[in-house]
Amino acid sequence: MLSVLQLGEGWMGVSIRRVKEELILCLCSNSQMMQEWRMEMNVRNCKKCGKIFNYVTGYPICPTCKAALEEKFHEVKQYIYENEIATLKQVADNCGVDVNQIKQWVREERLTFSKDSMLGIECENCGATIRTGRFCDKCKNAMINNINSVVKANKPQESPKEDLKENPRMRYLDK
Numbered sequence: 001m002l003s004v005l006q007l008g009e010g011w012m013g014v015s016i017r018r019v020k021e022e023l024i025l026c027l028c029s030n031s032q033m034m035q036e037w038r039m040e041m042n043v044r045n046c047k048k049c050g051k052i053f054n055y056v057t058g059y060p061i062c063p064t065c066k067a068a069l070e071e072k073f074h075e076v077k078q079y080i081y082e083n084e085i086a087t088l089k090q091v092a093d094n095c096g097v098d099v100n101q102i103k104q105w106v107r108e109e110r111l112t113f114s115k116d117s118m119l120g121i122e123c124e125n126c127g128a129t130i131r132t133g134r135f136c137d138k139c140k141n142a143m144i145n146n147i148n149s150v151v152k153a154n155k156p157q158e159s160p161k162e163d164l165k166e167n168p169r170m171r172y173l174d175k
Contacts, residue, residue, distance in 0.1 A: 042054065042055050042056075043055065044060045045060075046060065046062035046065055047059070047060050047061050048061050048065040048069075049062060049064070049065055051064075069101075072095065072097050072101075073105060073110065075095050075097075076091060076095045076097055076105070076111070077111060079091055079094060079095050080111070080117075080119070084114060084116065084117050085117075085118060086119070087118065087119065088102060088103075088119055091119070103121050106121050106131075106132055106133075107121065107133065107134050109132050109133050111132065112131055112132040113131040113132065114131075115131070117131075123135050123136040123139055125139040126138070126139055
């Protein structure tokens with residue numbers, strides 16, 4: 001096991017994260033061992049900053065970048081609330097966020113544009129302008145009807161049970 005003193009004379013100033021990274025690099029010196037370790041621990045590189053982190057669910061970004069993204073989300077939300085007539089491009093430019101990120105928040109239904117707002121995104125199916133989500137109400141209802149019809153078609157038919165009054169014979173089990 002690698003001791004902390006082997007990391008250098010200034011080991012007291014080294015963060016715990018750095019110590020863990022050094023341990024990982026020393027223990028997993030070849031790439032095959034590193035791949036196996038990543039598979040077991042579900043460790044990934046952050047899509048934004050490239051740091052290694054323990055991935056749980058969702059978009060693969062580290063907790064630091066996730067917190068920064070969440071802060072930007074609140075900034076965008078406040079800007080839209082204060083400037084209802086701003087376009088999507090203006091919101092992105094004034095808040096320092098990519099237009100695609102704003103669209104992603106709308107698709108996740110974290111942002112909803114007001115009815116009188118000029119902002120909106122397109123339905124992924126028909127292209128109609130919607131205020132939030134991925135699909136317009138018309139497409140959602142069509143999908144629900146399609147799913148319901150498939151479920152009804154695949155539902156096993158119950159065979160009619162014989163009425164005991166019509167067939168009064170007694171039955172015995174063989175031993």
